[in-house]
Amino acid sequence: MPLLKDMEPIVKKFYDGVAEGKYYGRKCKECGAIEFPPHLACNTCGYHETEWVELSGHGTLKSFVVPGIQNDKPYLKAIAPYGYGAVELDEGPIYSFVVFAGKKKIVKGLQQRLADGEVIGVHAKPIDREVPLKPGEPEMVHFSELCFELDEVAE
Amino acid sequence: MKVGKYARSVSIVGVGCTPFTNFEDHPETKGMSEGDAFGYAALEAIADAGLEPRDIQYFYHGAANPFMIGDSLTPNMQVADWFGVRGIGSVHHSEACCTGYVAMQEAAMAIASGEFDIVLSGAVDLAASLPVVGAPGHMRRDFPLEEMLPSIPMVYDRAYGRPLDSAFGISFDNWINEYRWTYGLSADDIDRALNAIAKSMRRASVLNPRGFYDVDFDQIAQANGMPDADAFLTSMMNPKVTQYLRVTGFETKCDGAAAIVMMPTEMAVARGLDHKVIDLLGTGSAAYEGATLANEKTGTIRGTKQCYELTGVSPDEIDLLFINDFFMAGDIVVPEEVGYVPRGEAWQYAIDGRFAFDGDKPINTHGGRCNFGHAHGASGIADIVEAVWQMRGEAGATQMKKLPKTTMFRGFGGGQNIRVQLIRTHE
Numbered sequence: 001m002p003l004l005k006d007m008e009p010i011v012k013k014f015y016d017g018v019a020e021g022k023y024y025g026r027k028c029k030e031c032g033a034i035e036f037p038p039h040l041a042c043n044t045c046g047y048h049e050t051e052w053v054e055l056s057g058h059g060t061l062k063s064f065v066v067p068g069i070q071n072d073k074p075y076l077k078a079i080a081p082y083g084y085g086a087v088e089l090d091e092g093p094i095y096s097f098v099v100f101a102g103k104k105k106i107v108k109g110l111q112q113r114l115a116d117g118e119v120i121g122v123h124a125k126p127i128d129r130e131v132p133l134k135p136g137e138p139e140m141v142h143f144s145e146l147c148f149e150l151d152e153v154a155e
Numbered sequence: 156m157k158v159g160k161y162a163r164s165v166s167i168v169g170v171g172c173t174p175f176t177n178f179e180d181h182p183e184t185k186g187m188s189e190g191d192a193f194g195y196a197a198l199e200a201i202a203d204a205g206l207e208p209r210d211i212q213y214f215y216h217g218a219a220n221p222f223m224i225g226d227s228l229t230p231n232m233q234v235a236d237w238f239g240v241r242g243i244g245s246v247h248h249s250e251a252c253c254t255g256y257v258a259m260q261e262a263a264m265a266i267a268s269g270e271f272d273i274v275l276s277g278a279v280d281l282a283a284s285l286p287v288v289g290a291p292g293h294m295r296r297d298f299p300l301e302e303m304l305p306s307i308p309m310v311y312d313r314a315y316g317r318p319l320d321s322a323f324g325i326s327f328d329n330w331i332n333e334y335r336w337t338y339g340l341s342a343d344d345i346d347r348a349l350n351a352i353a354k355s356m357r358r359a360s361v362l363n364p365r366g367f368y369d370v371d372f373d374q375i376a377q378a379n380g381m382p383d384a385d386a387f388l389t390s391m392m393n394p395k396v397t398q399y400l401r402v403t404g405f406e407t408k409c410d411g412a413a414a415i416v417m418m419p420t421e422m423a424v425a426r427g428l429d430h431k432v433i434d435l436l437g438t439g440s441a442a443y444e445g446a447t448l449a450n451e452k453t454g455t456i457r458g459t460k461q462c463y464e465l466t467g468v469s470p471d472e473i474d475l476l477f478i479n480d481f482f483m484a485g486d487i488v489v490p491e492e493v494g495y496v497p498r499g500e501a502w503q504y505a506i507d508g509r510f511a512f513d514g515d516k517p518i519n520t521h522g523g524r525c526n527f528g529h530a531h532g533a534s535g536i537a538d539i540v541e542a543v544w545q546m547r548g549e550a551g552a553t554q555m556k557k558l559p560k561t562t563m564f565r566g567f568g569g570g571q572n573i574r575v576q577l578i579r580t581h582e
Contacts, residue, residue, distance in 0.1 A: 002174075004174055004184050005183055007173065007174075007183070007184050007187065007191070009184060009187045010190075011293040012187075012188075015291050039194065039236045039239070040195065040198060040239070041198060042239050043241035045209065046207055046209020046210075046239050046240065047208070047209070047239065048202060048238075129290075131287060131288070131290050132287075132288075134287075134296060141287055141294055143294065
């Protein structure tokens with residue numbers, strides 16, 4: 001019986017965690033698979049109950065596409081060369097994220113490295129975002145967007 | 156027009172409903188997204204049915220205005236992961252305040268056709284606030300009246316009904332006005348009847364842990380130095396905002412989600428649930444554009460006739476009636492139109508408190524749209540959930556004295572769709 005006390009806002013905890021450098025998922029109480037980003041139930045086995053688990057924020061790049069004119073985002077380009085990639089966290093879940101690559105020439109070479117079977121490590125790299133509270137008005141709200149970065153950029 | 160029977164009988168086997176409130180006002184739920192809320196209601200319904208999410212074969216998602224209050228065009232796609240059904244087929248539908256009744260009808264048709272056996276039908280509207288466009292789902296902002304009001308006429312026809320002002324202005328009062336003059340009543344008689352319904356419905360909402368309000372009108376009167384509820388209800392603190400309707404005769408806009416799980420009756424009985432199986436006997440359907448003369452009355456007559464002819468049920472078999480009363484006059488005129496109470500007497504039934512959950516002719520036992528709260532697209536399903544709890548004897552402090560066996564819904568909304576539905580406890 002979900003009364004207010006039983007209804008924890010899952011989305012909020014995820015984003016609040018990212019802002020603090022913590023990465024929360026939900027682990028299935030039946031099959032052990034992890035929902036990341038978190039949801040209430042398990043989409044791996046279809047069981048109803050999951051519980052909070054804190055994740056490392058580290059994983060490997062599984063695929064990568066280079067943005068073109070159609071899917072380029074200026075706010076991302078302003079930070080660093082990037083692409084869109086599937087990231088498998090060390091704990092198992094896979095989801096698509098923005099992946100920063102450090103240099104343009106690294107972006108161009110990533111698909112070949114993946115095709116060659118190279119294991120390419122990535123780590124969480126949250127960025128600050130702001131959007132207008134109300135369209136066309138000056139007051140802004142802020143949130144942390146979870147992106148990833150190649151480990152080699154930080155090395 | 157005659158409506159055919161389902162190719163196989165379909166039953167409600169699980170129900171779920173969140174509190175109807177403003178999630179942003181409560182520290183424990185501040186930051187609730189549409190996905191969270193739909194997920195909580197859906198998972199309660201699935202558990203109530205004795206199932207797991209993996210058992211659901213198809214689902215319906217309802218919302219009254221997902222573009223504006225959900226920042227979303229494809230909300231069914233966006234809630235599936237929340238209750239563990241990633242990958243199964245689903246559809247979104249939107250019939251404004253009639254969404255929740257269409258939700259039951261569509262799910263039943265999907266099962267009766269033989270295409271699916273186990274279908275979830277849910278709806279969510281976070282109607283008390285607006286999304287921050289482009290921000291994550293937990294970020295909401297205030298929803299002031301000046302932003303809501305321009306959206307209401309969008310349910311009316313752009314060609315004529317809206318530009319000619321032929322729909323919005325007349326729709327609140329035309330049926331109750333006709334009723335008043337048909338039976339030679341005064342405006343004060345109607346006012347007393349509506350205020351009495353407000354008191355009955357508010358009492359139910361206060362007693363219901365999912366209802367919007369925590370205080371009744373006597374307490375509000377006392378807090379404002381007035382002797383009793385009637386003094387408050389007829390005061391300038393509760394002015395008439397149409398010819399007949401006071402502020403308390405209009406919806407309480409809020410957040411909420413609700414869901415039901417349906418399956419073939421034969422399967423439900425064979426599964427041996429630990430609660431009663433509730434059969435959907437049938438649905439009468441109508442839709443009249445808002446500027447159609449007397450559209451609420453005309454649609455109710457058409458839908459009711461279909462429903463009675465289809466099911467063979469007679470009005471005297473109805474134990475409980477739900478009326479979408481986002482403007483409260485429906486609580487007087489509809490009980491007569493569907494034959495729940497004698498012609499010309501509903502206003503007196505209201506004054507005598509007979510429509511209350513503990514009266515002899517209960518309507519809207521959770522408090523209705525004006526008092527339980529109105530989370531637009533989700534409210535019709537919340538009615539069904541409440542009816543099922545009443546029919547199982549699980550309604551808690553607002554449980555009817557006599558366990559209802561047959562319940563009617565008069566769904567209404569979206570300028571205006573009508574659904575008249577009957578559900579009955581399976582013997």
